[in-house]
Amino acid sequence: MRVRNWLFGHFRDVARSFGFEEFDAPVLESEELYVRKAGEEITTQLYNFEDKGARRVALRPELTPSFARLIMQQGKSLALPAKWFAVGQCWRYERMTRGRRREHYQWNMDIVGVEGVEAEAELLAAITDFFTRLGITSADVGIKVSSRKVLQAVLRRFDVPDDSFAPVCVVVDKIEKLPREKVVEELAALGVKEAAIDGILDAMAMRSIDQLESLLGADADAVSDLKLLFSHAEAYGYRDWLVFDASVVRGLSYYTGVVFEGFDRAGELRAICGGGRYDKLLGALGGEDRPMVGFGFGDAVIMELVKDKGLLPESLKSGNVDDLVYPMNAALRPAAMGIAARLRAAGRSVDLVIEDGKKPKWAFKHAERCGASRVVLIGEKEWEQGVVRVKDLATREETDVKPEDLC
Numbered sequence: 001m002r003v004r005n006w007l008f009g010h011f012r013d014v015a016r017s018f019g020f021e022e023f024d025a026p027v028l029e030s031e032e033l034y035v036r037k038a039g040e041e042i043t044t045q046l047y048n049f050e051d052k053g054a055r056r057v058a059l060r061p062e063l064t065p066s067f068a069r070l071i072m073q074q075g076k077s078l079a080l081p082a083k084w085f086a087v088g089q090c091w092r093y094e095r096m097t098r099g100r101r102r103e104h105y106q107w108n109m110d111i112v113g114v115e116g117v118e119a120e121a122e123l124l125a126a127i128t129d130f131f132t133r134l135g136i137t138s139a140d141v142g143i144k145v146s147s148r149k150v151l152q153a154v155l156r157r158f159d160v161p162d163d164s165f166a167p168v169c170v171v172v173d174k175i176e177k178l179p180r181e182k183v184v185e186e187l188a189a190l191g192v193k194e195a196a197i198d199g200i201l202d203a204m205a206m207r208s209i210d211q212l213e214s215l216l217g218a219d220a221d222a223v224s225d226l227k228l229l230f231s232h233a234e235a236y237g238y239r240d241w242l243v244f245d246a247s248v249v250r251g252l253s254y255y256t257g258v259v260f261e262g263f264d265r266a267g268e269l270r271a272i273c274g275g276g277r278y279d280k281l282l283g284a285l286g287g288e289d290r291p292m293v294g295f296g297f298g299d300a301v302i303m304e305l306v307k308d309k310g311l312l313p314e315s316l317k318s319g320n321v322d323d324l325v326y327p328m329n330a331a332l333r334p335a336a337m338g339i340a341a342r343l344r345a346a347g348r349s350v351d352l353v354i355e356d357g358k359k360p361k362w363a364f365k366h367a368e369r370c371g372a373s374r375v376v377l378i379g380e381k382e383w384e385q386g387v388v389r390v391k392d393l394a395t396r397e398e399t400d401v402k403p404e405d406l407c
């Protein structure tokens, strides 16, 4: 919990520094919120079941559909742009033999109502700020950026029907994970013709926006969007984190524009985070479309990176109590309770020793365990003189202090 609170504390500090409002949503939702036909892994692993009221329900595998549902419920009253964040537990049903977790926590930040890539630029700034707070640099981690409009333009060139777009994206997302022939096989199974498959794979191999421009032309949306986004990145100062990579399409079917994913440059870990623009999700859920952009940032891969790089603060090895209050005998316990109450009222975090028979040696050992900066000993002689003995654990200094001067 110390590690989780440290990590989530950074999630929340970044969200606050970007002026985002926190939301929450039920971990249990109607199954239909996640039923999508594009063959995404996240829907094939749905943790779903029938409840005692014969309702088809599911533990949420992601936060975005719940977010979209809440935005729809706000209707016209929602002031735009809306900038919301959440840190929520998400579930999937996996065979445990794969040794992967069935639950994780995910930080989400989403912006509703901004058509331009300025929304994506803000979210990428939040992600790079978060990494920086942890001590992770652009030498450790990069963010691959592209746009699904690249694939959309290529599919249109080869007359691939629009309703194949989402399933094709789900297959193309596996390009780095599957052998080429498997990707070709899955695209063919979607009815994509051989020439189109070659065109798709050639386009996905592009690694520069100049290449992209020569393929699609300077006035293509994908080109102008990405050029503007990279120039915004210069303005924020995080340009060196970004890498254009046309093969990035992300595995969620609802993305429609810019997409991005954080990766470790050593190439040892799965994607650290990911997100993108999804302008048609509200329509797909029965509402009125609004421009939306967001990302999800799970707590598992980032913790592998933090541990690999030794970035966990030493302070997490102990608790974060300020004072250990220790009566030297049971008769002095009421005095100790009064001292503890006074310190707590002043905002100090106090661990009061409430068991009899604890020796001073135990008290000092316990003080170290709970990270106390002071031990406040209530001794018979001192208490009769109206003082308590305070030991500063950093300087090892001991002083007698009147209760009213303790803080």
Ligand SMILES: OCc1cccc(Br)n1
Pocket (backbone or CB within 6 Å): 042, 060, 061, 062, 090, 091, 092, 100, 101, 102, 103, 104, 298
């Ligand atoms: O990243 C996909 C995902 C969804 C739910 C639970 C876990 Br663990 N992982």
